Structures are given as C-alpha cells and as structure tokens.
Amino acid sequence: MSTKYIFVTGGVTSSLGKGIICASLGRLLVARGLNVTVQKLDPYINVDPGTMNPYEHGEVYVTEDGAETDLDLGHYERFLDIKTSQENNVTTGRVYNDVISKERQGAYLGKTVQVIPHITDEIKSHIVDLGESGDYDVVITEIGGTVGDIESLPYIEAVRQLRYDVGRSNTLSIHLTLVPYLSAARELKTKPTQHSVKTLSESGLQPDIIVARSEYELDDTIRNKIAQFCNVEYDDVIASLDAESIYQVPFMMQDEGLDKRVIEKLKLEAGDADLERWKGFVEAIRNPSTEITIALVGKYVEHHDAYKSIVEALIHGGAVNDCEVNIRWLQSDDLTKENIVENLEDVSGVLVAPGFGGRGIDGKLAAANYARENGIPYFGICLGMQCAVIEFARNVCGWETANSTEFDEDSEYPIIDLMPDQKNIEEKGGTMRLGLYDCKIKKDTKTYEAYGEELVQERHRHRYEVNNNLRYKLVEDGMKLVGFNPERDLVEIIELPDHPWFVGVQFHPEYCSTVNNPQPLFVDFVKASLKHAKDNDLAEPIKREKVVIN
C-alpha cells in the first residue's frame, strides 16, 4: 500500500481545534491498525517557536530529537502514542531559511529563486520526506493558520500541486470550519463555511470532507445545505461539537463516521477500531472517585496553554489514581513569604513549573520552601527543580545569597550555573541543551520506585545546571542527588529523604506522558498528593452520574 496523504486546512477563524481533530483522526486510524504520523506546517516566520514568548504561542513542545515545536505535536504524541521529530513541524521561517541557504550555495544554478516553484517545492519535499521516512500508511498534515490568510497561500498551493504529484487518489483534503449559531435568529449559519470553501477552491483545493465545528447538533437541513453548497456528499459533512474532554473527541469523530469516510475514500485496508484501552481511560477521567487540588506555580499561568503538557500529564496521572486533579493556578509574581500560607495550606501537592528569567523567582522559592517545611508533595520541573535547589542552599545550607547565575551573574554561591559549553553561545534559537538524554537513577529512591528502572531517557530544554563544584554542600546537608547524566555527570534528579514526596527534575517528564503510557513521576506525584489529601482531610469524594462510553 503506498503512503496516503491527508491535508487538513482550517477556515473562518483560528481556535477551532484543528490539532485535536487531526490527533483524533490519527488515533482512530491507529486503532484500526494503520501506521500513521501527523505533521504541522506553521505559516509564521520564526524558524521554530523556541524563541517565542509562551503568552504568544503557548507551550514549546520538545521532541526526542531536540526540536522545539508547536504544542499540537504534544497532542499527536499523546493521542497516537507515537514519537514525532523535527520533520513533524515545519515553519515558513525554516522553509525560507533552507531555500536561502541553498541559494547561497549556488544550488539553484543561476535561476531566479521564487515562491513558486522554489518555496512550494521545499514545502512539498518536507511533506513527502516525512512520508518516506518511515513505513507510514498515512501522513496527516495540518496546515496552521486560516484559509484566506496571505501567509497560508504557498502551503495551499504546495498541497494543490502535491495532490497532482502523488496522485489524487492517494490524497484527501479535509476542511475544518465554523458553523455559528445566531441566537437572535435561533439558527445555525452555513454562510461562513460556504465562503471559506469558496476561498479554498479559488486556490485550486477542493475539500473532500468538511468538519463543521458547532455549538449545536447539525440537523439534516444544515448538513444537506453544507453538502450541496460545498460540493461534498451528505456523509462527508462531519459535525464537531464541544466536548467535555478532548479525549472524547475520537469517539465523537467515530460516531460521525470520519474514520470510515477517510478509509473508504483512500481505499485503505484497515480493520475495525480497537479503542478498548482508550475507552477505559476516558471512563476513568470522567468517573473519578475523589478530587484533589494541586497548585501549579508559574509565571505564565494566565495562559493555560503555556503548560499544556503538564496539565495533560496530570490528567493521565489522575486517571491511574482514580482521582480528578484540579489545578490551582498560582502566579509566581504574586506569591510572597507573607501570603504563601493562605495560597498553599489547603492544596495536596505543589508543582513548580519550568520557565526562563528572573520574574517570579521569589514566589517560586517561597512555594518550594513552604512545601519542604510542611511535608506537602512537591514536584519541581526544570526551573522548578532549580528553585528547590536554590531554596535548600539558602535556608538549609545557610548560603543566604545562593542563586542561579541566570538571575544573579555575580552570586557568591552560584548553585545553579551555566555549563562551560553554554558560556560562549550568543544565539538564542535552538542552542539550549535540547532533546533526549540518559539519566541513571540510584536505587532506594522514590524516583527509582516510580520508574522501576535504573536507566531512563527524558527530554531536556535548558541552559543551566546544578553546579558540580558546589553540589557537595547540598549532599552534606541532606539533599539526595539521585539521578545523573552518565556521560557528563550532570545532576538530573534531586530528592529530599525526610519528606513524603519532594522530587525535582532537570528534564521535562511532561513531554512523554501519553494516554497509553502515563509518565511514572506524574503518576507517583498524584499518588503522593492523593495520600496527603486523604491524611489531611483534603480529598473530596465525587458523586456524579456515571458516564459510560458506548
């Protein structure tokens, strides 16, 4: 079977949930035994989102090969249980960068380099190269942005050409659009969809399937209208309604027949979907026995997307522990020694998030201090681990001015410091310690118990490390350094032995948590938080009507 290509475009507006639709379709096809990968093409000029502020862009998702990518790749990995790579996320910046480098090398043999054919060729080769990089039955390519935007045009043109290049029957075009409800008229409106399809068609790309995002059921009249005016069959109009949980969307798409239509149209040889495990997971997250509250301390908390993978990993960890994790979002800027008690006294766990720069550090230190002194489960991720180390160095080791050189270059006790190989790096993009590294874990530790393995690999995204010249003092005063990178003897994990659960990790465990493989530290952190909640009367039993997925 040759590789089939599915292109997913979006119309009318952004934020229709294209990423979740792609991930859900991917999940359904994987459940039918197909080998699938999902790719995101982003029409912005940044070479990757690594240099973007999380308020702009949400979380930067890091792949195993160390690419800094769009957060939709996190959905693809979590839903499909696959690994993605640099090739799964391509931006306009990267495409132009590569084309301009080739031009400087003389690769275009004296030609005038133009958007068509050179930029479009480069886009096409990114799609086909991904398809050929593995034994894929299907590549789903999500085109970021909205049809009609100037910056989307080269992508639409590349897709139009590719349908011709690889054969129309090997490709499918899915268009996601909005069907708004006008409450004054009490009507769903199809006109925006018609316009969006018209715009797409003007660029030479016809949709084969229309996924209509709507707040209300689409009745027959609406479906017929969309089918007739957008040139698709009745069964090719798929309704996408709001979901209680994103993890229910695969079932909703299955009910609407999305995977069935895709398989028929692409003539794929596929079995029935086996979604038993997925169903078990969705029922677990919809019917938990208990709920607990975990504080998430960070400086971008107004924008929940900035911590997407952490939130999802907590949901996965909650499912394993039969409990719902409510997040108390705490802005680290607002936390002080004076108000920390009122903010944290009734939470069952504290998670201090990754981050960059000095803003909000005092609040994070106050949170680490409170959790340490009061026996509240603490999970420090990357900067959250560095804060736990600084707090310990200051208040237990007595190095009052201990700091990270990220915030105080002249610190007397730079307990967190730049690695020598980072010191002369000037460029910001893609120059951190990125991607998968080994971590060797000491036995008789909470971390080892959680993983059940001595050697693990986790993804990284940081410049600073625990200072190897000063770390002896942490150990002398009772902090356990329990995980190390074997090649470079870098501290990867810290624990406090006389504490119910106090773990800091230099890496980002949240990136690899999936529905089928919840990340062990998140599972264990939720377990410890649930125990803390039960021991301290903080756990709330949940009595709701049971949700059953048919």
Ligand code: GLN
């Ligand atoms: N700013 C810190 C560093 O660069 C932590 C980074 C992070 O939390 N991802 O090391």
